[in-house]
Amino acid sequence: MSINNSLCFSLSLSLSLSLSLSLSLSLSVSICFSTSLPLLMLLRAVQAENVTVLEGGTAQISCRLQNYDGSIVVIQNPRRQTLFFNGTRALKDDRFQMVLFTPRLVRITLTNVSVSDEGGYFCQLYTDDTHHQVATLSVSVPPDTPTVEVKQEAVEGGEVELTCLSPRSKPPATLRWIRDRREIPGVVSQQENGKTVSVSSTIRLHVERKDNGAVVSCEASHPALGGQKRVHHYRLDVYFAPTVRIIPPPGILREGDSLSLTCSITGNPLPRDVQWTRINDTLPERAEISGPTLQVSRLSQSHNGTYLCQAQNNYGRAADHYTLLVYDPGAVIETHSAVPYAVIGGILALLVFTVICVLIVTIWCSVRQKGSYLTHEASGLDEHGEVQEAFLNGNDASQGKKEYLL
Ligand SMILES: *[C@@H]1O[C@H](CO)[C@@H](O)[C@H](O)[C@H]1NC(C)=O
Ligand SMILES: *[C@@H]1O[C@H](CO)[C@@H](O)[C@H](O)[C@H]1NC(C)=O
Ligand SMILES: *[C@@H]1O[C@H](CO)[C@@H](O)[C@H](O)[C@H]1NC(C)=O
Ligand SMILES: *[C@@H]1O[C@H](CO)[C@@H](O)[C@H](O)[C@H]1NC(C)=O
Numbered sequence: 001m002s003i004n005n006s007l008c009f010s011l012s013l014s015l016s017l018s019l020s021l022s023l024s025l026s027l028s029v030s031i032c033f034s035t036s037l038p039l040l041m042l043l044r045a046v047q048a049e050n051v052t053v054l055e056g057g058t059a060q061i062s063c064r065l066q067n068y069d070g071s072i073v074v075i076q077n078p079r080r081q082t083l084f085f086n087g088t089r090a091l092k093d094d095r096f097q098m099v100l101f102t103p104r105l106v107r108i109t110l111t112n113v114s115v116s117d118e119g120g121y122f123c124q125l126y127t128d129d130t131h132h133q134v135a136t137l138s139v140s141v142p143p144d145t146p147t148v149e150v151k152q153e154a155v156e157g158g159e160v161e162l163t164c165l166s167p168r169s170k171p172p173a174t175l176r177w178i179r180d181r182r183e184i185p186g187v188v189s190q191q192e193n194g195k196t197v198s199v200s201s202t203i204r205l206h207v208e209r210k211d212n213g214a215v216v217s218c219e220a221s222h223p224a225l226g227g228q229k230r231v232h233h234y235r236l237d238v239y240f241a242p243t244v245r246i247i248p249p250p251g252i253l254r255e256g257d258s259l260s261l262t263c264s265i266t267g268n269p270l271p272r273d274v275q276w277t278r279i280n281d282t283l284p285e286r287a288e289i290s291g292p293t294l295q296v297s298r299l300s301q302s303h304n305g306t307y308l309c310q311a312q313n314n315y316g317r318a319a320d321h322y323t324l325l326v327y328d329p330g331a332v333i334e335t336h337s338a339v340p341y342a343v344i345g346g347i348l349a350l351l352v353f354t355v356i357c358v359l360i361v362t363i364w365c366s367v368r369q370k371g372s373y374l375t376h377e378a379s380g381l382d383e384h385g386e387v388q389e390a391f392l393n394g395n396d397a398s399q400g401k402k403e404y405l406l
């Protein structure tokens with residue numbers, strides 16, 4: 001002992017006779033204290049840095065020895081139970097291992113750290129019963145991906161209450177609701193659960209049918225996750241009454257054609273059944289219904305009528321109708337030529353008006369100049385003839401068009 005101490009002097013002046021022992025956690029805590037040599041007692045002031053280990057991870061507890069004289073080194077857990085008595089396991093807990101014991105450094109590891117391992121770990125020389133140093137081990141519990149609970153089903157025009165839940169973290173996780181990159185402020189509550197905390201954040205949203213399928217996300221952030229976030233994307237499920245629209249067939253239908261009517265349906269939940277009926281009548285015998293489509297082959301005029309497509313879910317019902325008119329195979333349909341007729345009529349009227357004006361002007365001129373310019377009269381008549389011809393031609397052309405259109 002005395003030889004060791006004298007060695008100490010020569011090695012390190014600043015230590016001044018002290019036999020020092022230091023404790024560190026994860027190599028980052030360095031605690032030094034001197035043994036109680038009555039005459040030259042000098043405590044080296046070293047601040048203990050607390051160490052944080054993730055739950056389930058491995059903590060390293062290191063005792064830095066200075067001028068070790070062969071005394072017994074004791075390591076104790078927060079409950080002051082001796083873990084190691086100079087290198088020999090004292091407590092039956094396989095998670096603690098002594099990995100190093102040199103005159104400079106004693107190191108133990110603790111695997112699968114749990115929150116119950118938190119607290120101060122002691123490292124001391126057995127001969128020294130008055131001084132010990134404590135380093136605090138903190139265990140951090142990052143949150144799992146939060147869950148989202150819905151209190152009531154969301155119906156259009158109503159409100160929905162969403163609660164984001166992070167049941168276990170330490171320190172408490174921060175929860176944020178995000179929609180379209182904007183935060184929705186929530187009502188946060190925390191509940192301590194032993195050493196961990198349960199955090200929840202509740203929001204209320206007004207919902208319309210356009211919100212169906214929209215995503216609102218709950219993000220959990222935590223110091224142990226760094227900048228990363230654990231995110232739950234929640235898809236809004238908004239219930240709404242159905243809408244129904246019959247997609248009519250293009251063009252007109254004649255006898256012998258086949259009819260195919262499709263009913264386009266929305267709604268949440270989507271109505272499973274579509275009802276096809278004919279108002280004041282039964283469906284034609286040849287009608288075939290497959291899902292939202294009604295088909296009738298070889299149409300006849302007896303199929304004329306108003307057809308109704310109906311659908312319903314728990315939130316309401318909707319219907320749309322289609323009036324079927326079956327024409328003769330040779331029937332002339334006016335619907336499509338209505339617009340060209342009007343245009344042609346307008347052009348004709350303009351033409352006739354112009355011709356009449358020209359005629360009046362020409363006749364007036366020729367009457368005025370008849371006496372003095374005989375030659376001009378002839379040319380005037382020529383013009384007259386041309387105009388008449390043009391008028392007749394125009395009439396012919398328009399009649400030809402009419403026939404074609406009829
Ligand atoms: C270490 O943790 C303890 C207990 O939580 C605290 O009292 C002390 O101030 C902490 N020390 C440092 C250096 O953070
Ligand atoms: C304690 O252990 C160290 C390292 O194995 C050894 O050098 C020392 O002699 C031991 N001390 C006692 C008192 O057994
Ligand atoms: C770690 O500890 C927990 C309890 O604290 C236990 O349930 C789990 O099985 C342990 N895991 C391993 C790998 O030992
Ligand atoms: C159905 O019959 C009723 C009573 O006969 C009548 O008032 C109604 O206009 C009819 N509807 C159609 C679409 O024919």
Ligand SMILES: *[C@@H]1O[C@H](CO)[C@@H](O)[C@H](O)[C@H]1NC(C)=O
Nearest residue numbers: 301302304324325326327328
């Ligand atoms: C069916 O509708 C067409 C077109 O309006 C009409 O010409 C025909 O007379 C109708 N037939 C019956 C049986 O109502």
